[in-house]
Amino acid sequence: xxxxxxxxxxxxxxxxxxxxxxxxxxxxxxxxxxxxxxxxxxxxxxxxxxxxxxxxxxxxxxxxxxxxxxxxxxxxxxxxxxxxxxxxxxxxxxxxxxxxxxxxxxxxxxxxxxxxxxxxxxxxxxxxxxxxxxxxxxxxxxxxxxxxxxxxxxxxxxxxxxxxxxxxxxxxxxxxxxxxxxxxxxxxxxxxxxxxxxxxxxxxxxxxxxxxxxxxxxxxxxxxxxxxxxxxxxxxxxxxxxxxxxxxxxxxxxxxxxxxxxxxxxxxxxxxxxxxxxxxxxxxxxxxxxxxxxxxxxxxxxxxxxxxxxxxxxxxxxxxxxxxxxxxxxxxxxxxxxxxxxxxxxxxxxxxxxxxxxxxxxxxxxxxx
Numbered sequence: 549x550x551x552x553x554x555x556x557x558x559x560x561x562x563x564x565x566x567x568x569x570x571x572x573x574x575x576x577x578x579x580x581x582x583x584x585x586x587x588x589x590x591x592x593x594x595x596x597x598x599x600x601x602x603x604x605x606x607x608x609x610x611x612x613x614x615x616x617x618x619x620x621x622x623x624x625x626x627x628x629x630x631x632x633x634x635x636x637x638x639x640x641x642x643x644x645x646x647x648x649x650x651x652x653x654x655x656x657x658x659x660x661x662x663x664x665x666x667x668x669x670x671x672x673x674x675x676x677x678x679x680x681x682x683x684x685x686x687x688x689x690x691x692x693x694x695x696x697x698x699x700x701x702x703x704x705x706x707x708x709x710x711x712x713x714x715x716x717x718x719x720x721x722x723x724x725x726x727x728x729x730x731x732x733x734x735x736x737x738x739x740x741x742x743x744x745x746x747x748x749x750x751x752x753x754x755x756x757x758x759x760x761x762x763x764x765x766x767x768x769x770x771x772x773x774x775x776x777x778x779x780x781x782x783x784x785x786x787x788x789x790x791x792x793x794x795x796x797x798x799x800x801x802x803x804x805x806x807x808x809x810x811x812x813x814x815x816x817x818x819x820x821x822x823x824x825x826x827x828x829x830x831x832x833x834x835x836x837x838x839x840x841x842x843x844x845x846x847x848x849x850x851x852x853x854x855x856x857x858x859x860x861x862x863x864x865x866x867x868x869x870x871x872x873x874x875x876x877x878x879x880x881x882x883x884x885x886x887x888x889x890x891x892x893x894x895x896x897x898x899x900x901x902x903x904x905x906x907x908x909x910x911x912x913x914x915x916x917x
Contacts, residue, residue: 553600557617557675557683557714560596564712564908565681567594573907574679576708578619578647582654584815585872586707587915588879598649601714606689609634612720613672613689618649618713634720637664637755641811649713655705658808659756659778662849664721667704673717674700676710679903689717702898707912710902724780727755728789729804730796732775737761740773741834744848747777748830752792754779757849758807759833764843764856767814768806775848776807810845811854815873820859823873826866827852836866870914885914892916 554560567574575592578599583589601617604625608614609632616625622636623644629635639658640651650656652674657666664670673687686700703713734740740759747757756778765774776799779789790796806813815821826836828851836853837844843856857863860878863871871884888895899906899917911917 551595551597553597555600557601557677560598560601560712560714561677561681561683563594563596564677564679567596568679568905568907571905571907573910576712576909577653578650579645580650581642581645581647582650582656584874584876585654587884587911587913589876589912590910592910596712598647598712598714601649604628605715608689609720611689612722613717614720615673615689615715615717616648617715618647618652620648622646622648622651629720630723633723635723636670636718637721638667638670639808641809643805643808648716652704652716653706653708653713659758659776659804659847661847661852662757663753663755663780668701670718670721671700671704671716672719673715674703674713675715676700676703677712677714679711679908683714684711687717708909709899709913709917710908725782726786727778727780728786729776729778729799730789730793731770731799732777732793732796733765733771734773734775737773737834737837740775741837744775747793748849750792752779752789754789754849757847759837759844759846759848761837761844763841764810764845767810767843768803778804807845811856811873814843814856818858820875820878821873822857822860822863822871822875824855824857824863824865824869825852825872826855827868832867839866840864879915882915885916888916 552563554563572593575595598619601619603617606615637660639660640646640656652667655667673689675683675685677683686698702710744757754777758776760774762772765771811823828836830851833846833848837846840855844853846853860874860882865886871882874882
C-alpha cells in the first residue's frame with residue numbers, strides 16, 4: 549500500500565480531512581517501529597506518515613526548550629541536544645529508529661522515569677492535525693503555562709487514535725556533570741526488595757532503580773536478582789553513592805543500552821514473544837516478581853513491571869496488566885487490556901469527539917479504541 553508523506557503540517561491536515569470526508573479509514577504513524585505494540589494495525593484505506601515532518605522549528609538552549617516536528621528522529625534530536633549538554637531523558641526503546649511523534653503517541657519511557665518522569669512531564673506544548681483538517685495548538689514554549697485544559701496531553705499515549713501529532717515542544721534537562729550506573733546482586737528476592745526499600749527511604753535520589761529477576765539478569769549477562777541503579781550529580785555525589793551502596797559493581801554504558809533495548813531485542817529473537825506491562829504500587833512489586841516465572845524487569849522505584857513471555861498463549865496479566873507487545877497475527881484474538889478502568893467511558897467520549905466515524909488508527913489503543 550502506498551504511504552503518503554506530507555511535507556508540511558498543513559498538508560497533513562489536508563490529507564486527513566480529505567480521507568475523512570470520503571469515509572476512508574486511515575493509518576497514521578511515524579517510522580512504524582512499534583507495530584507489535586498495543587492494538588492491531590488494522591488494514592486501512594489510506595496510510596499517512598509523519599516522516600516528512602523532520603524540522604527543528606525553534607530551539608532556545610538558554611530557556612531549555614525546543615520545538616520539533618513529529619517525524620524527526622529521536623536519536624538525532626538527542627545528538628543535537630547533547631552538543632549543548634542538554635537532553636530529553638525519556639530513554640525510549642527502539643531509540644535508534646523511533647520518531648519523536650511515535651515516542652509521544654506511545655508514551656514511551658525507560659529506566660530514568662523515576663527521576664525525570666514520563667512524556668507528560670516533559671512535553672510543554674504540541675500541535676496536532678484533526679480529521680476536520682484543522683491544526684490545533686496546545687501549550688506553548690514556556691515551562692509553565694496558564695492552568696486549564698491541555699488538549700495536547702490527550703495525544704500522549706493515544707497511539708494516534710485521536711489526531712496526528714505534527715509538532716512537539718519539550719522542556720529540556722541539563723546533562724548532569726557526572727553520572728554512573730551500578731549493579732547490586734542478591735541471592736534472594738527478599739534481600740533485593742529490602743535494599744530497594746532502604747534506598748527509597750534514604751536521602752539518595754537515584755535516577756533509576758531497575759530490578760531484574762534471575763531469568764532477565766541471565767539475558768543481560770548477570771547473575772541472581774539484580775538491582776541496577778543509575779545515579780547522577782557531581783563527583784562528591786557519585787562518591788557518596790559508591791560508599792552507601794557498599795562498593796557496587798559499575799555497569800558499562802553498553803549494558804545500559806541493552807537494558808533500554810531489552811524489549812526490542814527480546815522480540816527480535818522471539819517472533820511469538822509477548823510483553824506484558826503491569827502497573828502496581830511499590831509494595832505490590834514483590835508479589836508480582838514472586839508470582840511470575842519468566843524474565844521480569846521492574847522499574848522498582850516507579851511501580852511498572854515488564855514480563856516477557858515466549859508466546860501470547862503463555863501470557864499472564866495480573867492486576868492492572870496490559871499486553872504491550874504481541875505478534876500482530878494474534879492480537880485480534882487477545883484481550884489486550886482486560887481492565888480499562890473507571891475512566892474508560894470518558895476516553896470513549898473523547899474518541900467520539902475527535903473521530904465520530906472511527907476512521908483513525910482503528911483498534912490501536914489495545915483493541916479497545
